Amino acid sequence: MNLFSVTLIIAIGTLSICLVLTAIRFAIGPTLPDRISAFDLFVANVIGIIAIYTELTGNADFIDVAIILSLFGFLGSISFAYFLMKRIR
Amino acid sequence: MLNNLDSFLLKETISSVFILVGVAFMLIATIGLLRFPDFYIRMSAITKGSTLGLGLILAGLGIYFDHPAMLLKVVAIISFTFMTAPVAAHVLSRTAVQNKIPFWNKTNLTDFQSYLKKEHRSEKKVDEERAK
Numbered sequence: 001m002n003l004f005s006v007t008l009i010i011a012i013g014t015l016s017i018c019l020v021l022t023a024i025r026f027a028i029g030p031t032l033p034d035r036i037s038a039f040d041l042f043v044a045n046v047i048g049i050i051a052i053y054t055e056l057t058g059n060a061d062f063i064d065v066a067i068i069l070s071l072f073g074f075l076g077s078i079s080f081a082y083f084l085m086k087r088i089r
Numbered sequence: 090m091l092n093n094l095d096s097f098l099l100k101e102t103i104s105s106v107f108i109l110v111g112v113a114f115m116l117i118a119t120i121g122l123l124r125f126p127d128f129y130i131r132m133s134a135i136t137k138g139s140t141l142g143l144g145l146i147l148a149g150l151g152i153y154f155d156h157p158a159m160l161l162k163v164v165a166i167i168s169f170t171f172m173t174a175p176v177a178a179h180v181l182s183r184t185a186v187q188n189k190i191p192f193w194n195k196t197n198l199t200d201f202q203s204y205l206k207k208e209h210r211s212e213k214k215v216d217e218e219r220a221k
Binding site: 003004008010011015017018021022024025031033037038040045047051054055060063064067077078080081084 | 165170
């Protein structure tokens with residue numbers, strides 16, 4: 001285990017702490033838009049974790065998962081906003 | 090041989106620096122999401138921070154692999170994120186204004202009153218049309 005692997009493991013640990021903090025905001029968020037924005041940051045954190053895991057294992061196949069996840073994160077946030085917009089009408 | 094080894098070490102070092110800076114930006118964005126007082130301020134913090142942090146992490150990944158197919162995928166993810174994150178934040182904030190999510194009490198809203206009145210009035214008009 002060289003210095004590079006240690007750096008990547010520290011980065012994954014920090015992103016895991018970010019996931020926990022985002023989950024706290026998801027739980028205590030007073031309104032629904034707070035929860036949607038927390039979900040947005042959740043997806044971004046998971047994309048970062050997948051990128052660092054790809055670099056740690058050296059297997060280039062995992063990056064396709066990050067492409068699909070970035071697509072679906074945008075779709076989820078937009079569809080939640082559309083649902084909110086339809087609900088007030 | 091020695092030249093090859095040096096280039097590998099250089100790639101690892103540059104990639105580590107990019108990834109650590111990106112992770113620091115993600116951590117700052119998450120602390121902003123947890124600590125800021127208002128929905129709109131939180132939205133601004135997480136959109137800027139997470140977009141820049143994700144871009145830096147993926148740039149480090151592309152530098153480390155140093156392969157054209159990998160670089161194409163990384164550029165695809167970065168460009169897609171840079172296009173869609175501001176759009177999603179704008180749509181969500183506009184919907185929050187229409188839903189009357191409250192502002193922080195220290196926000197200066199003097200230049201913003203006409204826009205708020207217009208948004209709320211359009212919603213009221215929709216309600217009246219619905220009541221007919």
